[in-house]
Amino acid sequence: MQMGGDHALYYATNMSEFMPSALAKPHGEVSVLKRNIDSSLNNITFVKGDGEVSPTLVDYIHDEKTRVQGVIILKGGEVVYEAYPGMNQQDTHLWASVSKSAVGTILTMLEVEGKVDMKMSITHYVPELKGSEWDKVTMLDAMNMASGLDISENAANTLNPRSVFQRMLAADFNVENADGVIEDEMKVLREVSVIPNEEPGKVARYSSTVTKVLGVAIEYIENKPFTEVFEDRLWSKIGARASAQVNLTPAGHAVAYGLINSRLDDLARYGLLFTPSWEVVADAKVISDEVLNEMQNGGNREAYLAGEFTESSWVKASFGKDMPIYNSHQWDAVWEDGALFKHGNLYQNLYVDPSRDVVGVAFSTSPVYLTPDLLSGYLRQAAKELAGK
Template sequence: MKTKFKIRHAACLIASTLMAGVAKAESPLEKALAQPGAKPTIPVTQVKEGFSKQFIDQANASFGNFHMQMGGDHALYYAVNMSKYIPAELAMPHGEVSVLKRNIDESLNDLTFTMGDGTESVSLNDYIHDEKTRVQGIMILKGGEVVYEAYPGMHPSDTHVWASVSKSAVGTILTMLEVEGKVDMSKPITEYVPELKGTKWDSVIMLDAMNMASGLDISENAANTLNPNSVFQRMLSADFNVENAQGVIEDEMKVLRDVESLEGEPSGKFARYSSTITKVLGVAIENITQQPFTQVFEDRIWSKVGARASAQINLSPAGHALAYGLFNSRLDDLARYGLLFTPSWNKVSEEQVVSQQVLEKMQKGGNHEAYLAGDFTDHSWVKAAFGKDMPIYNTHQWDAAWEDGALFKHGNLYQNLYVDPERDVVGVAFSTSPVYLTPDLIPGYLREAAKQLSDQ
């Protein structure tokens, strides 16, 4: 498949290392890609066929955060087996499994949309089966019923890493706590994470943290990603329990105390993507509730959707949930979660988990000026998938919000969650795709599907 779009910025974990034109001789990127299993040479269908013991042994020996982010052959195994490598707690389902009725619309196989460069995309069916896209599973629901599903590269029963799609749960839970009067979004984040008091975090209010406009040097740009001494990279090393550039395993919270402010960027003025912010917000949830994040997630969300299986939430060495990227679940259970944000919440839950007040705070809580001033619009999938139908801002840990109230969250290796309350549509997808192969167009298909389904 051909595309005219140049990769400029990746928006999750350390994916920005794969920006075109960044790598130089002997760069960390080139070294990483030179390792066995780092490049995609086998099809995603291999996940369904299974892996040899030799392959698994090699993947075991090579596991690491940077290696996983390459999206290569080993990443196919890691993405569906993450909790084999990083300790996890289970958010358990409660009660009976909610039934997702099927009302398949075959016409969606032929779905196309106008891409950012003005050209027409290939059909959805052709796209998800193209060897370069490495889509593993996709599901679209209208009115709580499944109207489209395909599993090119995984079994429906497989669990898969959400990557940064998990950030939406952090934003949702904190908004719930705000509505309940347990969080004041105008207060400094250190009011709720006192472990960071006396640092530059004191200048960041909760609302700015929710919208990733901290004014701190923690964005996932090329400079921070390629610098092993950046707070961002040191945080990842600490969370994955590996040595930093100096050969030391650091304390994750002490690393976060070393942040510096960006010159000329006060809090709230520039939205810059940062998993580091979500890390701190996850700790805030634990401090506010005095419960482990996984328990909060289970009590407030996972226990109420009629999930078919548990959600696995990986933990840092200190026991904090890696809520910025390491949730794992079945695709249909991610879809059940997405339904909570739509009028069809009652198809999976006995109660309205995401109240109208919580939903509206997320839909209307962004900052258009900060969004345009920051780096969110540089993400390759934004430019490729939305074109003239650009979001108005990021908000409350969601990457995109539109005037019509739709919300979208993207994840590294191309995970997708699209919720459209007005049209009563949910779209989810799992992939294991390196960002340097092609921009992710699934967001554009999900948005276009919502529009066309609502016109029928």
């Protein structure tokens, strides 16, 4: 799957054949996304971080090496760009880590409603982890991926089959670990260790393990499966064309850090919830101004600059001098103008720009050895051009 070939595409579009899943079902009529296609967007380029000009958008997405599957860009709630160079329009595809945006959004909604105190330890909401190093991690530090725990997805942990990160993946996917044992996922999480001389909140380090625990916290707080909460609060509100599939671990927890699957146009509908054009898909405002403000302004610039996010190849290549100011509430990038972005494995993309009223989404099955991903740069450049900079 990580190699990005035809097998990867089959996995990415048929994940429920390989893992149990629950459905977040659409409610009511399908919301209509009007088309007002702007063919000039095919010619978008931008200056990459190395100072070179990118290929045009149309050349990039049709380059066989990139294996881009689909792209949609909306302005003012209308589809202004749509292309499916690799997948069928009706296919579902995994969001990968774009799923984390839903975890962060739901928890921010719960915070605004007074159901979550971001200053509390994460183990206050996930009692199975009490008595472990997780006790030292507040909900806010977990939301901003600054746990101080040795669980980041750096090269050392990714290549070490005995790291907590890799053991968690093995447990969640119900396969044997490096020692030939299928482990209990929550017991694995209890075995985290701290990074020497690093306090929580000081350094932002990307971690699906953190999101795993936050997803379990949602289930405890709401006393419902994550998929039901996701349906109640988000998926049922957007006039989705199809159900979203959420894959499950052996213990029944949602793989909320990466295995939500949907149509591309439904991901675009979800993105519209964060913009002034929310009325195109929803009968009532779902993402309140307070929730959006928390996500836009809840990051820690010092932790961001001290951490690993700015070293990601797609950040350096796509944004260059237009760098985000920090990560926040499970979003990988937030800019001073309030735009938010979430990236996913195999190069999934969700860009929401409330001030410009633009949404950009993309599915890919790009191989892990293909660096960098430029889609994020195209989506932000498209937002600027559509809004007259």
